[in-house]
Amino acid sequence: MASALINVPARAKRGEIIEIKTLISHVMETGFRRTQVGAVIPRNIIRRFVCTYNGTEVFSADLHPAISANPFFVFSTVATESGTLAFTWTGDNGFSVTESATITVE
Amino acid sequence: MPRTSRREFLKAAGGVAASLGLAAVIKVEPARATPSEMQEAIRKTIGAGRVTPGKVKLELPPLIENGNAVPLTISVDSPMTEAQHVRAVHVFTEKNPQPYVVTFHLGPRAGRARVATRMRLADSQNVTAICELSDGSFWSDSVSIVVTLAACLEDGI
Numbered sequence: 001m002a003s004a005l006i007n008v009p010a011r012a013k014r015g016e017i018i019e020i021k022t023l024i025s026h027v028m029e030t031g032f033r034r035t036q037v038g039a040v041i042p043r044n045i046i047r048r049f050v051c052t053y054n055g056t057e058v059f060s061a062d063l064h065p066a067i068s069a070n071p072f073f074v075f076s077t078v079a080t081e082s083g084t085l086a087f088t089w090t091g092d093n094g095f096s097v098t099e100s101a102t103i104t105v106e
Numbered sequence: 107m108p109r110t111s112r113r114e115f116l117k118a119a120g121g122v123a124a125s126l127g128l129a130a131v132i133k134v135e136p137a138r139a140t141p142s143e144m145q146e147a148i149r150k151t152i153g154a155g156r157v158t159p160g161k162v163k164l165e166l167p168p169l170i171e172n173g174n175a176v177p178l179t180i181s182v183d184s185p186m187t188e189a190q191h192v193r194a195v196h197v198f199t200e201k202n203p204q205p206y207v208v209t210f211h212l213g214p215r216a217g218r219a220r221v222a223t224r225m226r227l228a229d230s231q232n233v234t235a236i237c238e239l240s241d242g243s244f245w246s247d248s249v250s251i252v253v254t255l256a257a258c259l260e261d262g263i
Binding site: 017018030032053056057058059060061062063064065066067068069071072073074075076077078080 | 174175176179199202203204206207208209210211212213215216217218220221222223224225226227257
């Protein structure tokens, strides 16, 4: 159901600051909306996003209902070594998605 | 004994119906966060720290048509070294149903203190970004934004 788009440069120079863009498909239902018969639509959001670089956390975010549907993040990190960047989104109703990207540092 | 005229009866009945009607009006919209609630939320998040305007720059369009996806960029004037870096960036709103928007956790590994995302806005209002530096100081920036189509509160399904 959920699909994530990640934009990480494939190669970088050592010490270079790289920009990372992530987008994941998710409704981010706020829990404040109602159906036409007045029933509250239960909240269903992503609560946390974490990016790790070879196992070390480099960026994370705590999300609230005020984040748009299909959460989009742009952030940066320093290319220190070749390896894997792992991205994890966790949220309500047991939502959990992990994606990874590899980077070659010269 | 004077008989109740039809006119009087209708008047009385109407009055009862109106008062019942008023009582039947229930609050459908969720309560919105107010500027004071935002201040409370800020206090809850950052504790007793003193917040000074400056250093952090919150970029939002001055007018947005669709409050469902408002792009925002936050950049902080920081060298992002081990000794001096941004620890966290918090975003708050005044009039959304909740004052909290997002908290970013950064560190020296970020390289550059610049993050971007998209948020929802329920009304034209002020948005505040507060950054927490590694020396424990807090810096803030506020931007006023006009929203034509509000998010969060429209009917679903």
